[in-house]
Amino acid sequence: MKAVIFDLDGVITDTAEYHYLAWKSLADELGLPFDKEYNEKLKGVSRMESLELILALGNAQYTDEQKYQLADQKNELYKEMIKKVTPADLLPGIESLLKELKEAGILIALASASKNAPFILDRLEVTPYFDHVVDVTQIKNGKPDPEIFLTGAAKLGVLPSDCVGVEDAEAGIESIRSAGMYAVGVGTPAQMQKADLIVASTSELTLDLLKSSHANRA
Numbered sequence: 001m002k003a004v005i006f007d008l009d010g011v012i013t014d015t016a017e018y019h020y021l022a023w024k025s026l027a028d029e030l031g032l033p034f035d036k037e038y039n040e041k042l043k044g045v046s047r048m049e050s051l052e053l054i055l056a057l058g059n060a061q062y063t064d065e066q067k068y069q070l071a072d073q074k075n076e077l078y079k080e081m082i083k084k085v086t087p088a089d090l091l092p093g094i095e096s097l098l099k100e101l102k103e104a105g106i107l108i109a110l111a112s113a114s115k116n117a118p119f120i121l122d123r124l125e126v127t128p129y130f131d132h133v134v135d136v137t138q139i140k141n142g143k144p145d146p147e148i149f150l151t152g153a154a155k156l157g158v159l160p161s162d163c164v165g166v167e168d169a170e171a172g173i174e175s176i177r178s179a180g181m182y183a184v185g186v187g188t189p190a191q192m193q194k195a196d197l198i199v200a201s202t203s204e205l206t207l208d209l210l211k212s213s214h215a216n217r218a
């Protein structure tokens with residue numbers, strides 16, 4: 001294992017919940033039956049694709065301009081929520097894992113679909129741990145396509161097979177696996193069916209666990 005490539009929302013910090021709350025507010029306003037179960041489909045998926053999934057819950061037709069306006073409305077609400085993020089919002093064990101990885105000389109990258117990712121890393125005060133943050137505006141195909149994780153590996157100068165990817169979304173696990181990387185899923189076995197290794201909480205993620213699981217991969 002030469003590198004670990006992290007997702008952000010739901011792995012480094014619980015902004016996945018804020019994304020849900022902001023979409024829920026928009027869906028309520030539009031009278032669409034959006035709930036937590038349906039929200040699983042949105043995890044890891046880009047802003048505009050998420051909007052399309054929500055609008056598919058109703059029959060109304062929107063112009064592109066209206067869609068951009070709705071996506072902006074959600075993003076403004078989301079941005080209000082993340083202004084309050086502090087280092088105390090790092091998920092359990094994440095900071096000690098980042099430290100352990102750094103000390104062991106393992107490279108670290110971020111592969112998040114969120115345009116707000118650099119802002120959130122700064123709010124969490126963990127930007128310096130990252131050797132590379134993939135610029136999502138340069139990515140043509142979002143998760144589950146492998147492009148974002150492959151770009152991370154290429155920017156770090158390591159082979160995909162030497163990378164571990166950490167995700168909380170089905171689309172993210174698929175992206176990692178099709179990139180030819182070892183996939184670690186944070187969540188329940190039902191949500192993380194395709195992961196190589198599943199942990200219920202980020203507190204279980206340690207250098208030892210990642211290294212030995214990657215070394216013993218099938």
Ligand code: BG6
Nearest residue numbers: 009043044046047113114115116
């Ligand atoms: C992903 C989230 O990290 O980023 C998705 O899991 C979100 O829920 C996507 O839609 C895009 O985020 P943003 O901040 O650019 O709207």
Ligand code: MG
Nearest residue numbers: 007009010168
């Ligand atoms: Mg996520």
